[in-house]
Amino acid sequence: MHRSSAAAAALAASSLMCAQVQASPAVHVFSTAITEAEVLQMQKGWCDGLLAISAAYQNSGYDAAKAKAAAVIDGAYAFDYGPVAFKPTYATGPDTIRTTREGALAYFVGPDPTIPKFRDKKLGFATYRHWVKCEVEDYVVQLLGSTANAMGQIILTDSQGQTAAPEKTWTFLRQLDGSVRIVLHHSSAPFDAR
Amino acid sequence: MHRSSAAAAALAASSLMCAQVQASPAVHVFSTAITEAEVLQMQKGWCDGLLAISAAYQNSGYDAAKAKAAAVIDGAYAFDYGPVAFKPTYATGPDTIRTTREGALAYFVGPDPTIPKFRDKKLGFATYRHWVKCEVEDYVVQLLGSTANAMGQIILTDSQGQTAAPEKTWTFLRQLDGSVRIVLHHSSAPFDAR
Amino acid sequence: MHRSSAAAAALAASSLMCAQVQASPAVHVFSTAITEAEVLQMQKGWCDGLLAISAAYQNSGYDAAKAKAAAVIDGAYAFDYGPVAFKPTYATGPDTIRTTREGALAYFVGPDPTIPKFRDKKLGFATYRHWVKCEVEDYVVQLLGSTANAMGQIILTDSQGQTAAPEKTWTFLRQLDGSVRIVLHHSSAPFDAR
Amino acid sequence: MHRSSAAAAALAASSLMCAQVQASPAVHVFSTAITEAEVLQMQKGWCDGLLAISAAYQNSGYDAAKAKAAAVIDGAYAFDYGPVAFKPTYATGPDTIRTTREGALAYFVGPDPTIPKFRDKKLGFATYRHWVKCEVEDYVVQLLGSTANAMGQIILTDSQGQTAAPEKTWTFLRQLDGSVRIVLHHSSAPFDAR
Numbered sequence: 001m002h003r004s005s006a007a008a009a010a011l012a013a014s015s016l017m018c019a020q021v022q023a024s025p026a027v028h029v030f031s032t033a034i035t036e037a038e039v040l041q042m043q044k045g046w047c048d049g050l051l052a053i054s055a056a057y058q059n060s061g062y063d064a065a066k067a068k069a070a071a072v073i074d075g076a077y078a079f080d081y082g083p084v085a086f087k088p089t090y091a092t093g094p095d096t097i098r099t100t101r102e103g104a105l106a107y108f109v110g111p112d113p114t115i116p117k118f119r120d121k122k123l124g125f126a127t128y129r130h131w132v133k134c135e136v137e138d139y140v141v142q143l144l145g146s147t148a149n150a151m152g153q154i155i156l157t158d159s160q161g162q163t164a165a166p167e168k169t170w171t172f173l174r175q176l177d178g179s180v181r182i183v184l185h186h187s188s189a190p191f192d193a194r
Numbered sequence: 195m196h197r198s199s200a201a202a203a204a205l206a207a208s209s210l211m212c213a214q215v216q217a218s219p220a221v222h223v224f225s226t227a228i229t230e231a232e233v234l235q236m237q238k239g240w241c242d243g244l245l246a247i248s249a250a251y252q253n254s255g256y257d258a259a260k261a262k263a264a265a266v267i268d269g270a271y272a273f274d275y276g277p278v279a280f281k282p283t284y285a286t287g288p289d290t291i292r293t294t295r296e297g298a299l300a301y302f303v304g305p306d307p308t309i310p311k312f313r314d315k316k317l318g319f320a321t322y323r324h325w326v327k328c329e330v331e332d333y334v335v336q337l338l339g340s341t342a343n344a345m346g347q348i349i350l351t352d353s354q355g356q357t358a359a360p361e362k363t364w365t366f367l368r369q370l371d372g373s374v375r376i377v378l379h380h381s382s383a384p385f386d387a388r
Numbered sequence: 389m390h391r392s393s394a395a396a397a398a399l400a401a402s403s404l405m406c407a408q409v410q411a412s413p414a415v416h417v418f419s420t421a422i423t424e425a426e427v428l429q430m431q432k433g434w435c436d437g438l439l440a441i442s443a444a445y446q447n448s449g450y451d452a453a454k455a456k457a458a459a460v461i462d463g464a465y466a467f468d469y470g471p472v473a474f475k476p477t478y479a480t481g482p483d484t485i486r487t488t489r490e491g492a493l494a495y496f497v498g499p500d501p502t503i504p505k506f507r508d509k510k511l512g513f514a515t516y517r518h519w520v521k522c523e524v525e526d527y528v529v530q531l532l533g534s535t536a537n538a539m540g541q542i543i544l545t546d547s548q549g550q551t552a553a554p555e556k557t558w559t560f561l562r563q564l565d566g567s568v569r570i571v572l573h574h575s576s577a578p579f580d581a582r
Numbered sequence: 583m584h585r586s587s588a589a590a591a592a593l594a595a596s597s598l599m600c601a602q603v604q605a606s607p608a609v610h611v612f613s614t615a616i617t618e619a620e621v622l623q624m625q626k627g628w629c630d631g632l633l634a635i636s637a638a639y640q641n642s643g644y645d646a647a648k649a650k651a652a653a654v655i656d657g658a659y660a661f662d663y664g665p666v667a668f669k670p671t672y673a674t675g676p677d678t679i680r681t682t683r684e685g686a687l688a689y690f691v692g693p694d695p696t697i698p699k700f701r702d703k704k705l706g707f708a709t710y711r712h713w714v715k716c717e718v719e720d721y722v723v724q725l726l727g728s729t730a731n732a733m734g735q736i737i738l739t740d741s742q743g744q745t746a747a748p749e750k751t752w753t754f755l756r757q758l759d760g761s762v763r764i765v766l767h768h769s770s771a772p773f774d775a776r
Contacts, residue, residue: 027734028277028293030377031725032340032367033615081371083222085528085539087555092579096555097527097539099222139485140473142559142571143613144535145727146226146340149559149572151473151485152609167475167484169557169574171530171537173226175369177275183224183530184537186557188576191480221540225531227421279722279733281749286773290749291721291733333679334667336753336765337419339533341726343753343766345667345679346415361669361678363751363768365724365731377724378731380751382770385674416665416681418765420728420755469759471610487610534614534728561614563757565663571612 032174034148036141042172042180046076047134047154053108053126058159062109065127069108073101078173078181089166089187090115090125129164133157146174147183165190226368228342230335236366236374240270241328241348247302247320256303259321263302267295272367272375283360283381284309284319323358327351340368341377359384420562422536424529430560430568434464435522435542441496441514450497453515457496461489466561466569473572477554478503478513517552521545534562535571553578614756616730618723624754624762628658629716629736635690635708644691647709651690655683660755660763667766670707671748672697711746715739728756729765747772 049072057065077084083099088107091098091114098104106112110124138152151169158164171184243266251259271278277293282301285292285308292298300306304318332346345363352358365378437460445453465472471487476495479486479502486492494500498512526540539557546552559572631654639647659666665681670689673680673696680686688694692706720734733751740746753766 027618027720028722029618029725030276030278030722033725033727036609036611082224082530083528084224085530085537085557087539087557087576090579096578099528138609140471140487140572140610140612142470142473143611143615144559144561144571145533145615145729147532147535147727149473151475151572151574167574167576169473169475169572171532171559173532175371177369183532184528184539184557186539186555186574186576188475188555188574189579190484191478191577192580221424221526222528223424223531224528227531227533230415230417276724277722279724279731279751281733281751281770284773290772293722332415334416334418334665334681334766336664336667337417337421338729338753338755338765339421339535339727341533341729343667345669345766345768361768361770363667363669363766365726365753367726377726378722378733378751380733380749380768380770382669382749382768383773384678385672385771386774418664418666470612472612563759565757 032146034143034146034172034174034180036143036148038180039141039143039148039150039170039172040136040138042076042182043136043138043150043154043170046072046182047136049076050108050126050134050156051131054129054131057109057127058130062127065109066105069105069124069126073104073108076182077101077104077185078183079104081181082183084182085171085184085186087186087188088115088125089164089189092116129162130159131156132159148172226340228337228340228366228368228374230337230342232374233335233337233342233344233364233366234330234332236270236376237330237332237344237348237364240266240376241330243270244302244320244350245325245328248323248325251303251321252324256321259303260299263299263318263320267298267302270376271295271298271379272377273298275375276377278376279365279378279380281380281382282309282319283358283383286310323356324353325350326353342366420534422531422534422560422562422568424531424536426568427529427531427536427538427558427560428524428526430464430570431524431526431538431542431558434460434570435524437464438496438514438544439519439522442517442519445497445515446518450515453497454493457493457512457514461492461496464570465489465492465573466571467492469569470571472570473559473574475574475576476503476513477552477575477577480504517550518547519544520547536560614728616725616728616754616756616762618725618730620762621723621725621730621732621752621754622718622720624658624764625718625720625732625736625752628654628764629718631658632690632708632716632738633713636711636713639691639709640712644709647691648687651687651706651708655686655690658764659683659686659767660765661686663763664765666764667753667768669768669770670697671746671769671771672707674698711744712741713738714741730754 053065053068056068079101086104087097093114095114108124108126112124135155138150140151142149149171153165153167156164166187166189169186172180173183174180247259247262250262273295280298281291287308289308302318302320329349332344334345336343343365347359347361350358360381360383363380366374367377368374441453441456444456467489474492475485481502483502496512496514523543526538528539530537537559541553541555544552554575554577557574560568561571562568635647635650638650661683668686669679675696677696690706690708717737720732722733724731731753735747735749738746748769748771751768754762755765756762
């Protein structure tokens, strides 16, 4: 740098600036990264939503359960934004993997032609049994920046005290507005070795 | 896998499923990655916005320019979502780096106490000269997933045919709704070696 | 900007610079984003690896299969970098979800106490049947920047012409050196509604 | 789900599994997200490297400084992986923005034809003055997942007690092996309003 008097003046200005800068406010932090706590919060929210749908069905019937399911799906999944990858636990056949809000709604409260019927009742995962407890057991959490993966189980207990323990993989994605959405959900029953 | 007749039935079911699967619709693709074309589009949009603010000031005065600047900022920057990192070209002093919408607005149309005044007129970058041309010259584009960086120059020409060529770094961030926002913008005048 | 003669000289310098800049080389692009083509390539690579392990077992026995499996795992998975989330198709019990290279090796070629034995043979997924064909059927591909998800099936055919069609979710992660790794792999048998 | 005795057995198996799962080890966490602490550590590392290069030049001459600069660059920047976006403080002309290791080396220790000479000495930024202190003043830190941005100043003091305060933008990128690299570095002198 050429030390002209102009440059010397610039250095003086820099020095002044530094003094002022050192009095600057705290660093402003902007983060899109998803934390482990947010992953657990999303999973607990999913559990709470499932129990709420199941309770709505038991207490108020199908229409109430369907309305609750729509609210849960719209609040937790990213169907508004693109094809969510959703593989429900008990679905079979060519529609096992679904990408739409309608597919998720059918799964939670039915009627869903891909879900085996229980005594001819057209029900969904949240309604064919009265779920009263939902616990998350994560094995792996992967914080990948604006997305996070979790793999583990949820342990469901119904009003008869019977349990189911589907194995689950989830991908969560942060929106710039701060909310977090489910973009992938693969749920499978424990392998049956019969 | 235990080959019970049940398992054999499961295999048969699998075979059937495959036949159906092979008739499945095309893959659904969900992408949050920013492309090079989107980076160039965002930069062109910024240039077009700057020229529109400058024209509004020349044709309709300060209030029109300020309204246009507000629209440009709200459409292109992420101030709604967190602290944008913005280092304008000609700003000096402790407020050189700003993180708010107000700071950006003051920069584009003034009054901005950190911008040296031209003959005591309180003007901003888009209004102190009548910019009529804005060209982007990128040197490096970094596609980093849901964000992208670009570093280069913009070459501005005013109505007198004089140019300015600030060196710029930008970071763009994709929202889940598909829109892309500026989260970082560092602009500096070419080093003056006097 | 104050139009001192010094500033005028700076403008002149800027103009000169522009002329030179316009002769600058092409933009340098640096990308960490994973493409759909890379996702398909990774899945085909996984299929090819599985068939190679199965062929090694048939042709050369367990040790050859184990050596091949180690090479496939080290080339495709991210076990060197952190806990991979791996839920194999036929595993059961508390070790169903595994995070280590050893767990993956045991799955592919056994012995794996979590895999139901076939006629008391301690085999793995690649060795208990002679797989001769592996086709990928994706339903959803999610390009999330430096990671990508895929959900679908693979359709496996053995030397007897029997098939299996596990439903799979994968997450791939780009390394800065350009290679892509599997960080998550959830495989489940189609739900058996018996 | 069809309640065959087989399914009942599956439920029983699930129940057993849950008991085992609840005894599973802690969650395995895999993170590629960059933390604010890592950003500060990278910036401090850059400062320490600059002072080490400057000290090497003062104490041992050009060759020692160049060797130190090579080590600092190879340890902190991502030149091995792609075009780093680097806009040094005092560079001018068409090579102002550089993307290669050689360009960075020339900048730190010279000779660099784009850097104005000081009394005809072909020196670089780390060698033209004897830097003895380097402080980081961040204004904004953006944690964007596997990348992070920081914008602020560094305040440099030389052996004469004079300071310089370049305004800096950095982008850091995590590698899967855990290391963090500089992929973008825009440094500019405070605007000189003369």
